[in-house]
Amino acid sequence: MDTERRIGILAFDGVKLLDVAGPSEVFQEANRFGAHYRLVMCSPDGRDVSTSTGLRISVDTAAAEATHLDVAMVAGGDALPTHPIDPQLTAAAATLHRQARQTASICTGAFILAAAGLLDGRRATTHWKHAGTLARAYPAIRVEPDAIYVTDGPVLTCAGVTAGIDLSLALVERHHGPELAREVARSLVVFLQRPGGQSQFSPAMRAPVPRTAQLHELCATIAAQPVGDYSVAALAALVHLSPRHLTRMFRDELDTTPAKYVELIRLNTAKDLLDAGESVTAAAEHSGFGSSETLRRVFLHHFGVSPRAYRHRFHSALRE
Structure with missing residues (x-):
């Protein structure tokens, strides 16, 4: 029997539902093909959270109690690039990082990792719409705006919403090999490796404005x-x-x-x-x-x- 791998997902009020649901479906689908993932839903204080759609998510534990994680995943939310990040949320991400072998962010969850100092000196990405904001706010991060996901040591970041599925499939492939990951991708009707970068999804690239x-x-x-x-x-x-x-x-x-x-x-x-x-x-x-x-x-x-x-x-x- 394959060793259990614990995936902690940090959620909070206003979290993007697909940032949580997408990776969760990938890991649960992988279990159907022989993997052994256990999902641990976390919040900063252990309370249930309300998502971006208004649906509520049942939380298993507070971040401080989610120990012995293989991967800590930090989901995103619409307000993160434009509003101050709750220090309790930043502290929860830092705690999970210390308790996990790898840390990953989904979409604008990169802003939480950045606020916690976990991306300093690393390459990272986020949703194409907010990549410039991330780069300006945290100049110590080498932002790669076209990447679907970026791996830099034990820290992974990915682009907008559905890119969490791409990142999760990459983790499944790393843990169990390409054949099992390919079966999961086929079952979910998605690419195992999405062709192209995320710039293909953005509107026209902005041309600089001349002064004279x-x-x-x-x-x-x-x-x-x-x-x-x-x-x-x-x-x-x-x-x-x-x-x-x-x-x-x-x-x-x-x-x-x-x-x-x-x-x-x-x-x-x-x-x-x-x-x-x-x-x-x-x-x-x-x-x-x-x-x-x-x-x-x-x-x-x-x-x-x-x-x-x-x-x-x-x-x-x-x-x-």
């Missing part, structure tokens, strides 16, 4: 008409500057090069066109990439998936 009117006008022209000759020489001619001067302005004001800026605008345009149902060929042509192969290469570089796969995945939830 001259560069602002040029960037507006590129955004309005992404198809065109936007070599450095052509861009410089539009604003009556030398290529060297224009390149310096892009570096000083936008922290990028003219070529990379044009690529970003075209990539956002292509993504919008694919979302609207355009073919890959049409998206490449109307965004300024010219060929579907060029669009494919750039798309893979930024998002980890091909434009064709992205289009099939996101342009409509309806099945014909």
